[in-house]
Amino acid sequence: MEIANKVFIVTGGASGLGAGTVRMLVQNGAKVVIADVQDEPGEALAKELGQRYVHCDVTQEADGKNAVAAAKELGALFGLVNCAGVAPAAKIVGKNGAHPLDLFQKVVSINLIGSFNMMRLAAEAMSANTPESTGERGVMINTASVAAFDGQIGQAAYAASKAGVAGMTLPIARDLAKTGIRCMTIAPGIFGTPMIFGMPQEVQDSLAASIPFPARLGRPEDYAKLVHSIITNDMLNGETIRLDGAIRMPP
Ligand code: NAD
Numbered sequence: 001m002e003i004a005n006k007v008f009i010v011t012g013g014a015s016g017l018g019a020g021t022v023r024m025l026v027q028n029g030a031k032v033v034i035a036d037v038q039d040e041p042g043e044a045l046a047k048e049l050g051q052r053y054v055h056c057d058v059t060q061e062a063d064g065k066n067a068v069a070a071a072k073e074l075g076a077l078f079g080l081v082n083c084a085g086v087a088p089a090a091k092i093v094g095k096n097g098a099h100p101l102d103l104f105q106k107v108v109s110i111n112l113i114g115s116f117n118m119m120r121l122a123a124e125a126m127s128a129n130t131p132e133s134t135g136e137r138g139v140m141i142n143t144a145s146v147a148a149f150d151g152q153i154g155q156a157a158y159a160a161s162k163a164g165v166a167g168m169t170l171p172i173a174r175d176l177a178k179t180g181i182r183c184m185t186i187a188p189g190i191f192g193t194p195m196i197f198g199m200p201q202e203v204q205d206s207l208a209a210s211i212p213f214p215a216r217l218g219r220p221e222d223y224a225k226l227v228h229s230i231i232t233n234d235m236l237n238g239e240t241i242r243l244d245g246a247i248r249m250p251p
Pocket residue numbers: 011012013014015016017018035036037038056057058059082083084085086087110114143144145146187188189190191192193194195196
């Protein structure tokens with residue numbers, strides 16, 4: 001499976017793992033729609049790489065349709081990489097009382113329902129592809145987290161949303177198998193991105209120390225390499241793959 005000349009949408013493509021994925025895809029000759037809500041860095045990256053930026057809140061059906069329409073202008077949509085996500089922490093009972101319900105709903109809305117929204121719209125567009133035009137109809141890659149399996153204190157909403165992402169991957173892959181569209185999820189451990197750089201340094205240090213090998217934070221390039229492998233290996237379908245350096249979180 002060649003990446004060159006294939007059309008991809010990368011949500012959350014303005015930053016972190018999404019931006020690393022955009023760079024990898026473009027280096028391999030793909031055409032990419034960067035879909036994000038951070039317009040300034042999104043536009044800047046698109047300009048640097050000669051690609052297209054679309055303001056797209058993944059929770060909004062109309063925004064998702066706009067991103068798919070922008071991709072179709074570049075050719076047959078072949079791939080979706082869902083990197084958009086948020087990770088606010090809150091204890092079940094904190095200083096200000098019970099875990100805010102609206103925070104839980106927001107996290108699930110962006111991380112889980114937003115990923116699903118983009119998948120269903122991308123799958124609809126990809127279903128129209130013919131194997132003759134694209135080699136296969138396409139591939140969709142979600143981003144969960146090791147929190148889906150090993151959530152820490154304060155991660156109830158985040159872990160629930162990411163477990164949902166991992167959980168929907170296999171049934172959707174099975175559903176779409178007859179159409180030739182594959183579906184995978186990557187569950188990253190701890191990666192050096194703005195999501196982590198916002199934490200106090202001592203927290204970042206202890207997170208890095210929890211990765212026995214390669215004993216460093218993950219890098220967007222590490223994530224992008226796995227995206228490349230998934231796209232180019234037809235046998236990978238329906239799985240959630242941990243990408244975490246055998247992380248063991250401190251108690
Ligand atoms: P990041 O903050 O650098 O990037 C996330 C991007 O998502 C941002 O550009 C942001 O604008 C975008 N986004 C947020 N809400 C959106 C919305 N409603 N619609 C469209 N875009 C939206 O963080 P990152 O580390 O690159 O995270 C990428 C993904 O990887 C996330 O899903 C995150 O949960 C997951 N993840 C990250 C880590 C890590 O350690 N960095 C670990 C596990 C999982």
